Ligand SMILES: Nc1ncnc2c1ncn2[C@@H]1O[C@H](COP(=O)(O)OP(=O)(O)O)[C@@H](O)[C@H]1O
């Protein structure tokens with residue numbers, strides 16, 4: 001079964017039975033294709049006797065969201081699998097365990113995390129995740145610090161940069177995040193009711209300059225091995241546990257890109273709250289909770305990253321007094337810029353978020369979209385001036401109250 005073709009349900013079951021000890025000849029397997037993402041096939045295989053189960057994820061040679069007219073390299077499956085193994089080593093239990101892989105078939109068989117829920121869905125349902133900020137802050141601090149020049153043998157790090165060059169996935173990001181929202185593109189996707197906002201994005205020179213600066217950093221700065229698409233749809237969660245999936249956009253890039261992804265997706269949920277929660281007091285309480293999560297993601301990341309730096313930094317010059325503060329201050333600025341650009345792309349670009357798109361009430365949905373754009377633009381335009389997480393939060397709050405430009 002080794003030459004590439006998309007697997008049928010039967011083939012996915014047959015392969016799992018053959019290669020895994022988990023299933024024996026008596027297993028009664030069932031299989032469902034459950035892929036709800038934009039790119040890949042995901043098979044969920046269960047033994048109805050033992051209840052043991054696994055996930056088989058297989059890359060398609062094109063972007064599923066668009067079709068065969070958008071070819072993509074299958075090598076992304078190898079990259080995703082290697083990153084999962086790397087992240088499991090650096091941060092045990094934070095990602096699904098890889099049980100088996102076949103790079104020819106572009107597939108990975110991994111731990112089934114169905115006892116968790118996808119965080120985006122959990123947030124929409126109104127669930128509370130009090131440990132999330134700490135978990136994800138530590139996950140990012142560990143995975144990003146230990147793959148950077150701060151902690152690695154710098155020759156080995158250069159080898160890793162080569163191994164994780166991921167051109168097709170990076171091109172998606174470069175186009176969908178750092179270009180198409182700012183010009184006419186057939187792939188852009190927004191409702192006519194916000195045409196005025198889309199037009200403003202295309203003509204705002206101040207915004208274009210900041211996006212060009214963020215884009216350049218994304219193209220050129222091999223700072224650490226990123227997850228590359230760390231949104232709330234790539235996180236499995238319960239109130240006690242957080243697991244990260246789907247690192248197929250991984251590559252060596254700017255650390256703030258991963259942090260910004262988390263902040264952006266929490267803020268995209270924040271603007272959607274009136275679509276999900278009824279009553280003024282309940283809306284405010286949920287909004288406060290989300291803003292606190294946003295702030296805590298940064299503070300937990302910063303605390304953990306600095307702790308690891310103090311314990312384990314290898315680069316001689318990085319011990320210089322003042323350098324850590326300089327480095328972390330830049331990370332906060334980058335995180336703000338990337339958070340803003342990711343909010344904007346999810347409103348006017350090709351791929352959206354369910355938090356906003358599935359709000360039934362058109363007026364509330366439009367208000368959420370406008371608020372997301374306002375926060376996104378404020379973060380992008382001011383990211384290089386931010387000196388503290390308080391500055392970041394003030395930019396968010398001002399924009400959500402319509403106070404942009406009045407500070
Ligand atoms: N390890 C896993 N355990 C359980 N379900 C999974 C697992 N990995 C993926 N899934 C399911 O498959 C869906 C799509 O997976 P994802 O990796 O996000 O695919 P894509 O790369 O196409 O976005 C997830 O939303 C989740 O429902």
Ligand SMILES: CSC[C@H]1O[C@H](OP(=O)(O)O)[C@H](O)[C@@H]1O
Nearest residue numbers: 037038039063065172176229351
């Ligand atoms: C053409 S891919 C669009 C979009 O989809 C990816 O997300 P996911 O696979 O998690 O659904 C990524 O964010 C891409 O930018």
